[in-house]
Amino acid sequence: MFLKLYRFIISRGSLPVLLTLLVACVVAVVEGSLSPGDIFLVFLVASLQSFLLVYEFLFDAAVPVERLTEENRLPDSDTVNAVAMGMSFIPLLLWGGAWLAWVALLAAGIYLSRSLWVLLMRLAGRGRLTTQALGELDAQQPAVAVYVSGLADVAYQVNQWLPVLERLDLPVMVVARQRGVFDGMAETDIPVFYARNMAHVETVLGYGVRTVLYPANTMHNVQALRQFQLNHFFINHGESDKAVNQSKLLQAYDKLLVAGPLAHRRLVGAGLALRDNQVEYVGRPQAELLLEQAGQQTHQGALRVLYAPTWEGFVDNVDYSSIGKLGLGLLKALSEDRNVEVVFKPHPYTGSRKSAKAAELAEMMSFCRANGIRVEESLVSIYECMNASDLLITDVSSVLNDYLITRKPVVMCVNEMMSVLPVDELFPSARAAYKLRLGESVGELISTIVQDDTVARLRQEVRADSLGDFPEGAMAKFKQVIQESVIDAVQ
Structure with a gap:
């Protein structure tokens, strides 16, 4: 009490x-x-x-x-x-x-x-400042709006799309429903406009917008979805097997821009009443733009391991996080291996729902500081960390799927909740990863992978299934889809 x-x-x-x-x-x-x-x-x-x-x-x-x-x-x-x-x-x-x-x-x-x-x-100047903002919108006439809403650290969801949005041959703006979104955003020339409530959203979207892009499926999205004359495309902030990517709410969007066939099958398997042509494959253009493949780098020295676990999710049955005993154990084991260099990059939402998870993360961060393990903060791009690694340790998350672009080995943690589940069946992307469970030796697993990477071929199969295959490139495909949406929008 x-x-x-x-x-x-x-x-x-x-x-x-x-x-x-x-x-x-x-x-x-x-x-x-x-x-x-x-x-x-x-x-x-x-x-x-x-x-x-x-x-x-x-x-x-x-x-x-x-x-x-x-x-x-x-x-x-x-x-x-x-x-x-x-x-x-x-x-x-x-x-x-x-x-x-x-x-x-x-x-x-x-x-x-x-x-x-x-x-x-x-x-005192509220009228003047509001008029000034509307004047900027009128001058820019953005054809595409990216709608962002969520917790304090939600900016990572739009940050990964900024390099892609900056390459569109169309005027783009970001609509932020909370001012704090801007605080976490990476530097960009794309204008960011704050809209406080539903009426203000309607006002902002009335200045030339034809297509609205949604990197997350939040409850505030419905306030923009009311604008029936616009195209509403869900672009997500990652391709993964998480249950959140099977929500019935996805049926509300005009199009679901998913990475590849695996995401489409996931939606059908979840029983979503998808309309004809509602799903379109666009790959992961940001991963294609920013990630380097194995062999493109010249690195000598210790094996560079990136440990990037996910957070605990909004409800217990989607808690795929290895933060806790499993994560702390693997950090301790790797810190004792002189042939390994570890970088720890936790999900920015970790501990936002569970105080116990926040305490476990704090313990892991403290261990890292005491043992010389580098911890990357949320503003550091996950793609930079991926490029500077030789092997990834992660959980069920889009980090796993994006990393497939690099053709490097992946280890997926199986936490206690998942230990009784048919992992490869429920999470098809997991077939591309080696599995690590509580009590198993991460050092021995990595040694085995270095000697003989037996999952390499399967990773390429899952990559094509998960991220699609585009001869023209995912960036070109995404640009084409957005360009057509603006042309076809109801005037």
Whole structure:
């Protein structure tokens, strides 16, 4: 019960204010009472903290349609939270004299004055700023919009498409439903526009857009799907055997741009009522553009192993992650092998649903730091990591399928939940990978692979089935499909 209450308080961002009141109560008990001036000080502290809690909401609401740039980026949330929490201890200074507490409050007020000024300027100029954004849209007339919505680290889903979108011979924009999307995006010349609610989405899409692309299947997508006159294409953010890629909600899109025949069979097998020509193969153009094949690199020295596990998923029955005992065990084993160089790149969502998984990830990160294992953050491209590796260790995820482009060996972790399942039957892409289970020796497995890569031929078969085969190239195919969609859209 208390844990649920704590989580509720955290989710509402109320902890700093409650902590301030608690500290004030402790001071009152120790001192016997608080003077009216002391109570007023506590009130001001709590008011400033409350302002910080609603600052992002007010910042968003002030200008509901806006082109996102470095100049109008939100303050770092970690810094804001740290300031709010730090202010909770100002009442403690009352023990040393009220003047100390007032000086600390004044310092906090001065620190926050710029944020308050920026907010006031946005509120005062909201009409002008909105008109400016709409003027930019009118001048650009983007034919293609990429619609992005989701958790704080969702930007990785659109980042992988940016090199492809930048090569389209059409004006493109990104529509971000949360301002934080822009914070995690890679540098690009493609304009990013914030649309706060459904009405603003309709406004933004009314400036020349013919086709909307969706890299994820989120609940906010329905607010754009209402625009019946537009083409709505699901492009996904990876080709994998995860259950999420079999959702009935996929039936809502005009076209499902999948990588290859394997994805099509997966949808049919899940019982989706697909329409004629709804599914089209376009490969993985970003992987084709950015990944190097084995033999294109000249590397000497230790075997470079990339360990890129997935996250725990939104529900337990799709938790394919090896984060935990399996992942920590393989990191420990590989760290003891002088002939192996390991890079750890966890999924950016890891621990977002399960606090236990977040703790396990923290333990693994701590081990990596203590043992010289490089950890790549979420903003580092997974394709860069793939190119700088000789072998991949991963889970059921699109990382496995994309890596097939490189023709290098893949090891797939089979966690405890999956250990009783017919893995190759339920996850067809797994046929291209060696399997690693809890308690098995990753060192011995890698030694075996280096000596005789028996799965090499099967990897090529799965690659063609999973990622398609395009003589003209996946990039050319994708461009053709998008170009035709813009021409054919209802005017």
